[in-house]
Amino acid sequence: MPLVVMCGYPCSGKTRRAEELKEHFEQNTGRKVHVVGEKSLDAEKNIVYSDSQQEKNVRAALKAEVERKVNKDDIVILDSLNYIKGKLPYELFCLIKHAQTPHCLVYCLTSDDVSTLWNTERDSSEQYTQDIFDALVLRFEAPDSRNRWDSPLFTILKDDNLPYEAISDALFKRKAPPPNQSTQSQPLSSTNFLYELDKITQEVLMVIFNAQKTSVPGDLLTVPGATEKISFFLHIINMAELRKLRRQFISYAKTHPTENTGQISNMFVQYLNKSLH
Structure with missing residues (x-):
């Protein structure tokens, strides 16, 4: 059943x-509700968010826990720092498309000052250190309802009452996003898919690498065979980083293959745009 993704600054409610x-x-509703978060994993946040590898491991564990609990009967609420510069929101969107269940976001919108005050009012064992708190606030990326994975979006101020009826309608009266080639599991039916996957992703990498010589941040790069364009990134990307992302995408695509190989370019462009921003 539906997934509710909470987001906002640390200590935003x-x-x-x-x-x-x-x-x-x-x-x-009479349904069972699962709340998934760092507490459910016994993760100590100041330790986790001071180490990038531990942070990655916790995010992967949270995603895996959500995937295990999403089913046709229960409601899952992900209570975590879900918008701290990463591709987790998009991955969650792919997950709910694959599970064919609706989702929504609840954005707890607070100012830096309010969240700072709420942090200091917590028990000392529950507080973020100031360095970790400041770093997480700087890294926070507010959701944007224009993105498919950020919609429907409910923005809640600190004194607001939750719009229970609207949230319930979004979860129970709205159709799940339809699965597509990038999220619907299919058996690998031929070696042609693997050949095209390897060839097309390599071609996309070369487009990016060659474009770095003449492009500036903000440029949109056209990729042969893709209708979507690559947003030229604000930092220089070396081939080692691109190859790593290509390997990750290929591993994912092998378990979620598409019979329409013409979609591979678009899928890879979407993956890169989300991963590198």
């Missing part, structure tokens, strides 16, 4: 709102 939603759903 996400956990309180998640508990309010959990209580509402349990009382009014």
